[in-house]
Amino acid sequence: YRALAAFDLQDDALRAGLEYNVNYGIQQLLATQKVNGGWGWFVNSEANALTTAYAVIGLYEAQQQGFPVDDSVINRAHSYLRSSFVTPGLNVETWRLNRQAFVLYALARTGDSDIGRTTTLYESRDRLALYAKAYLMLALHIFSPNDTRINTLESDLINAAVLSATGAHWDGDVDRWNWNTDTRTTAIALLALIQTDPQNELLPNVVRYLVSQRTVDAWETTQETAWAVMALTDWMTLSG
Secondary structure, X not given: OHHHHHOOOOOHHHHHHHHHHHHHHHHHHHHHOOOOOOEOOOOXXXXXXXXXXXXXXXXXXXXXXXXXXXXXXXXXXHHHHHOOOOOOOOOOOHHHHHHHHHHHHHHHHOOOOOHHHHHHHHOOHHHOOHHHHHHHHHHXXXXXXXXXXXXXXXHHHHHHOEEEOOXXXXXXXXXXXXXXXXXXXXXXXXXXXXXXXXXXXXHHHHHHHHHHOOEOOEOOOHHHHHHHXXXXXXXXXXXX
């Protein structure tokens, strides 16, 4: 829907279908938000930070496109996410640190940046997966776009990129606790680089690889598909 709006495309049937699906999705999320402000993977399961962060990004994105989402729904989600934080340390599992990077990005993206905790997690960046470093880049870019720490994280990403005949990608970054795969990492890294370094010469090669990984009309998992679509939409807007 954002791509349709950005390019001012005239396709009434597509627009109507998208509006129906977005409104349906919003209603489903509003109906399943829990008393504590979070969401669970299943309707009857306990809330968790991963699902909640993903849900609040979707609601905020819809709100920014003009769909009716009350601020109180997003504020309650923010409160739940803030209750989920862990203190980074050697005794904290890596997947929890990766998840915290996503939560910090979700908060920043939806208008509730936590500068202090983002700074603290940056100090533990050597333990983060590549996709989590990309989330941290995005969070920093939202509230401090000229921050030199973004350059450090970007260098880590660029140095880890794998170049091949099909383009550029990242691998060795599977994190099943957080739904992550190597293709998902590649999509999130693309999203981060588009935002923080839109002139980077690596970008077209990442786009080429990401498109090559699509089978028929989707990628291997719904998470790969969602983040690939978001990243490629940003690339379309950037490149025209």
